[in-house]
Amino acid sequence: MRHAGARDRGGPTARPARPAPRGAGARGHQQPALPGQRRPGRRCLGGEQRRLAVPAGTLSAVDRRYSVGIVGGGQLARMMHQAGVGLGIDVHLLAEAQGTSAAQVIANTVVGDYTEFDTLARFAQDVDVLTFDHEHVPTRHLRQLGDGVEVRPGPDALAHAQDKALMRERLTSMGIPCPQFSVCRTPEDLAAFGERMGWPVIAKTSRGGYDGKGVWKLNGPDQVGEPFAAKPETSAGEEVVIVAEEFIDFTRELSAIVVRSPSGQAVAYPISETTQTDGVCVETITPAPGLDGHAAAELQAMALRIAGELGVVGVLAVELMAEDSGRVVVNELAMRPHNTGHWSIDGALTSQFENHLRAVLDLPLGAPDLRAPHVVMTNVLGGAEPDLTGALQHVFARDRAIRVHLYGKEVRAGRKVGHVTACDNDLEAALRRARHAARYLMGDPNA
Ligand SMILES: Nc1ncnc2c1ncn2[C@@H]1O[C@H](COP(=O)(O)OP(=O)(O)OP(=O)(O)O)[C@@H](O)[C@H]1O
Ligand SMILES: [Mg+2]
Structure with missing residues (x-):
């Protein structure tokens, strides 16, 4: 099922033959599937799937280059590509428009609408594995792509980064500390939550928000109409509701970034302190000053547990709010390289971008240690x-x-x-x- 472009690499400009890699299959690294886990997909990572029909003796019989398709043309895709260059990975991009941050630097760019199933399916045909620069691709499309396409993180996990109502329900049921919350479909629901909790409360759109857009601090019942007036009915075809949350009077925000591979290997970066101004991340300090080793290890363990139970593949960023009392609650989840992990490009032995690529390709993960x-x-x-x-x-x-x-x-x-x-x-x-x-x-x- 590899596309014509891959075969073209076996044309006149192909590299000379080279020795077969050691070990089984075309890859040195073949981890056995753990119980209950699917082996890597048809086209992905298996030596057989990567054999090209080229005349023996003239050209390499095995194409060992991985190809990763990224949906979304922002700076996260740009920096993932940058990490991929050093690993010899072919990065393909599905960009929203010409000239976006990543489209400027990725030769294999197609421009298209990621909310259209056909566009997504065509793009996915050309790559070993599909991953994301943002979390707005409709999960129903990802499910519809079926078994022939490796989507990492998969839709079942990704849904928790797309839908804040689902995320709150799932994390709360796992016993993960979260603000108290209520899913509201009317201003009256929201007013009732505020009366019950005491004002202020936070209201958020369940889907489609970013950089603080879609988050309101409400000081009283007279303001409950605002989020409903501003919210879209749907985002990428899914209903948008308002999630009301207890206002957390945090002393600081933290971020726990972990990376998990399909074989279950995982690494945890040191915890960062993060500063948001008007909902936009402005600064991170790593390691978070004054956070003792035990508390940091607990937060890392919590993030690893979330990644494991949700079946995340790739980067999971857990945004956290720390209260004066020492209680730390989860704000939200992101399943892609995250702004609070950008420090790792220069400050860690392996960047979040490289580890994300390694994870989606089921390569062994690199050390997250500080430099x-x-x-x-x-x-x-x-x-x-x-x-x-x-x-x-x-x-x-x-x-x-x-x-x-x-x-x-x-x-x-x-x-x-x-x-x-x-x-x-x-x-x-x-x-x-x-x-x-x-x-x-x-x-x-x-x-
Ligand atoms: N329950 C809460 N109590 C107090 N402040 C909150 C609460 N929830 C969110 N915030 C504040 O609002 C900011 C933005 O919230 P959130 O991360 O949910 O929005 P977002 O638009 O999805 O942001 P992102 O850019 O991270 O995707 C948080 O970083 C935090 O500063
Ligand atoms: Mg956030």
């Missing part, structure tokens, strides 16, 4: 400076160790257009360096 005692990631948000690259002169001249990542996006106020990372032995120095670079890139000459 430095303190790693600060600061987002570059669109500001007064439209020319980001012009500011590099200053930023690099001032700090030889600063790491800058720009996403190729047009600068618009508040839009995530890049991030910077500072690794340091001293936390204050890391904060100072990262903030200076990010602010300067954002157009603040007095940064």
